[in-house]
Amino acid sequence: MSASGVSIAVRTTPVASVLSRPFAPSPVAPALVLRQAAPRRTKIWEFNTNLHCSIIGTCLSTHDLRQILKKLGLAAQHHTDHELHGIAVSLAARHDDAARHLHKALDQRHKLAVSQFGRAASEDALRTLWQGGVQGGDIPGAYWATLTHPHATQTLIREAFGEVHMLSHLVGSANRADIRRLRALEVEKAELELKVQRQQQALHDAVIHRDAQIAALRQALEDRMIAEAAAPSSPHEAALSGLIADRERRLAAEANRRAALEERLATVRTERDRERCGRVAAEQAREALRLELAAVEASLPAIGSADNGIRLDGLTLLYVGGRPNQVAHMRVMVEALGGVLLHHDGGVENHQSLLPGLASRCDMAAFPVDCISHDAATTVKALCHRAGKHFIPLRSAGVTSLLAALQTLAEQAMPEQAME
Incomplete structure (x- = not known):
């Protein structure tokens, strides 16, 4: 019996008998979508259960998931994020009001991506939009919009699932x-x-x-x-x-x-x-x-939805500079912690005139001191001072430097929250 009250059966097959069996790969991969072909978007309960864990863990932050399950009366205060993740995965396979509510919440959370991807009229067009979403760092929205699209084939769904799965290895x-x-x-x-x-x-x-x-x-x-x-x-x-x-x-x-x-x-x-x-x-x-x-x-x-103690609670972070190939991973990490990441490359391709608008939308800013121009760093500091917003100079452009800064920020916020 797990902590969430779900029975878990353990198979006790002898190891020697398993190792002696010849490996025979299945000639046909299991279907990832169980609905019949139709010109409509796929519902969450129509996916193979193998995809539910990936969808819940990628497309919903732990904060969003807790709020959704609270409305359904399924989230208690003592439940960990991992237990709530398991409850949501179980709900996704059921064709009932709870599953419909979960599907509606995902659509509402990623309505912009669903609307943009809805213009794709073929599998190739949908694949192009998915690849653009990965490059731009909007993986949660692009993932949900791609999987549920009417033109999402078994092949494309398998490609998207594999790419999201590999992202979990980057932090290691x-x-x-x-x-x-x-x-x-x-x-x-x-x-x-x-x-x-x-x-x-x-x-x-x-x-x-x-x-x-x-x-x-x-x-x-x-x-x-x-x-x-x-x-x-x-x-x-x-x-x-x-x-x-x-x-x-x-x-x-x-x-x-x-x-x-x-x-x-x-x-x-x-x-x-x-x-x-x-x-x-x-x-x-x-x-x-x-x-x-x-x-x-x-x-x-946190990649597997366990509680790490960091809660951004809707905080919008502006990240200026850095390396383009790491921005997507940072965006996934920040959104997984309940925040929103805005990015400006410091003037390489994005004009610096865009910085004031981005700074007005953020709650705080961060920039790596080893991967940003002097002018861009000075501009960010001036904008934050003028708006009374906090900014963090990071030691390096790595994902770990940003994560360590967020960890420190969360630890500093805990005494203030306790006093309040």
Whole structure:
């Protein structure tokens, strides 16, 4: 029995018997749409149950889903997002009032995409619109509009389903890359510390040896001068004077050597301070990566509709700059958290005159400091200051940097909500 009260049957087939069976792929893939061909849009209960999980998880945010199920009297306060997801998937397969309400809510949520895709008069035209929606980042709306379209064939539905399924693996890939970077920073930090330690020890030994030599020479000179002062004049005075002059030359040479060593010591100390600053920067970068990884790991279940603690609750975020191939993934992530993502590329293809209009529509703005022009960053800051809106400079253009910033924003908002 699951937490949501649904019975789950577990098959206990021996592993050896399963492994001994020859693999025989099915010659015909199961149908993904169960309705008969007709010039109308497909209802949600007419899809194969294999698609219901993908539709609910992709086309409805956890906030929207909870509101829908509350209206149906099926969402209690103790239900997790995963449990509500399971309830909605079960409803989707039933041809009753609850399923009709769920279908109507999906149509209302994505009415703009449904209207735009409704102009497609063939499978090829519909496929072109679907591919454009993926490139533009509006995957939830494009997915629902494509699957329910009258010209959506089994082949096209399978293509869209496969592409949405693969998006769930992208966050895991980013997580592995950040772990490799974190380990590289730790190795680099250890090497820098060992190098500084060796240099400090070598300089310390050199200074001690130099001071000992200078002290010995000074003592020898003093002893010689005392002995000469106490002894009577002798025929060897010229030889002694020559010895004193030699000692003085050696002392001057050692003084010059000491000055050179002190100069070298100052240089090494400067290098040590620079390396120490580099180590601090590496530690800060490592901490930033750790926070981003923590945010990613906490949000990985969100792809499967588990609760990660971040709720944007309809917040509209303007993202300026970044890499075009990541915008679609960011849009899916933000919408999955209950927000709306607006994007401006910082002036590469979108004119900067569009920024004031986008800034007026957003609740807050964010931009990656490593992938935005100086003019675009200055414009965003000025617009946000003028409108009294918050903006976040991100460490990098990666999805993890945006997710970590949203995680921090959510943690900062929790005490304020508790006080309210």
